[in-house]
Amino acid sequence: MLKKFQNHINEQLPFLKENKLLIAISGGVDSVVLAYVCKKMGLNISLAHCNFNLRGIESDADEDFVLQLAEDWELEVFIENFDTKKFAADEKISMQMAARTLRYYWFEELKAQLKFNYILTAHHADDNFETFLINLSRGTGLDGLLGIPKVNGAIVRPLLPFTRDDVEKFAKAYKLQWREDSSNSSTKYLRNKLRHDVIPILKGINPQLLQNFEKTQQYLNDAKSIVNDKVDEVAQNIVSKTKNNGVAFNINEIQQLNNPKAYLYELLNGYGFTQWQDILELLIAQSGKQVFSNTHRLLKDREYLILSEITNLPNESIKITYSQNVVLTPFGKLSISKVASKDEASKSTVYFDLSSLSFPLTLRKWEQGDAFYPSGMTGKKKVSKYFKDEKFSLLDKENTWLLCSGNDIIWIVGHRADNRFKVTDNTTQILKITIQ
Known part of the structure; x- marks a missing residue:
């Protein structure tokens, strides 16, 4: 696996060799292996560990393990403790979403303050397939079927070509130590239920499941590339800037398309909207009608739909x-x-x-x-x-x-x-x- 990983970095992610990298490490086998192979390659890495304080002494033991690992490997390490339960309650979100939000917000802070170029996470092929199934079960468009991107801005996932089995075999062969998260064995979460109950059955039916899934994703990415080219072509006649840094969509041009709803989805799906039928109805609504996401709003204004960011600017004099x-x-x-x-x-x-x-x-x-x-x-x-x-x-x-x-x-x-x-x-x- 080490040789295959080196080839993968050299061929697909060569920019990692010249930059300052922050590795998200939980103490589990995936992140420990990622840190190890990056260290063996001589990449410029530091470690970042989040203690979400959700599993009592287990969480503290994970933190101690990461600290000791960093010392043994002579790597810089950053540790942050979170009151995840309070954050989830205050924001009225799930514990998983709270942990994810806190984790990535802190990583971005570290990146900005300490001039890291990229943040590496240890997602692998099994994680990717689980994400695909989760999105499929909830209903999704083409983007949701593409799974986890290899590179998403400053977030890079170098282990995506490798399976969970690859990672665990490597860890055992190199006698690496890691921590087991007891919550991973619980099937109350959808991802764990798929991991323990569904995917083993699918792998039993077809042992080449993940390899075939990788091919499917390549085909889907090819299709997405064609869609993007067509949307970019159409956008030239539809999209323009407004005076106040908004984006205007020409309603008349949209209505002449064969499938306006599909084009609106492709043009707007990066702004957090979910009410696609309401957005379609904006085309024939009265001026002033609006649809909101958490971060943006879409406003009907005469012959245009105006997209703008929701800001909390003071209105007082x-x-x-x-x-x-x-x-x-x-x-x-x-x-x-x-x-x-x-x-x-x-x-x-x-x-x-x-x-x-x-x-x-x-x-x-x-x-x-x-x-x-x-x-x-x-x-x-x-x-x-x-x-x-x-x-x-x-x-x-x-x-x-x-x-x-x-x-x-x-x-x-x-x-x-x-x-x-x-x-x-x-x-x-x-x-x-x-x-x-």
């Missing part, structure tokens, strides 16, 4: 005093300065007659009934009418801020200043404000 030169805002930084002369104004830079302003200025979201006197025009205009004339989307309106002097709007930030506060020939002091 911000006060700006006379002496402030820099103001940090949800949309960027405002630089404020007194200048001797006025250059050409733009959407991001405006000039005001300082004597016409009353401090503190107020930065706030727009409200129904707001009105201003647009620069370059005569007369008053409702902000809502300005939005309509400028073809603001619902998302654009939500993200628009107003800079006010007293009750008067002096600037629709990033768009249009108010005529009443402009610099004239009689102006003696000029205030310049720029968005950065």
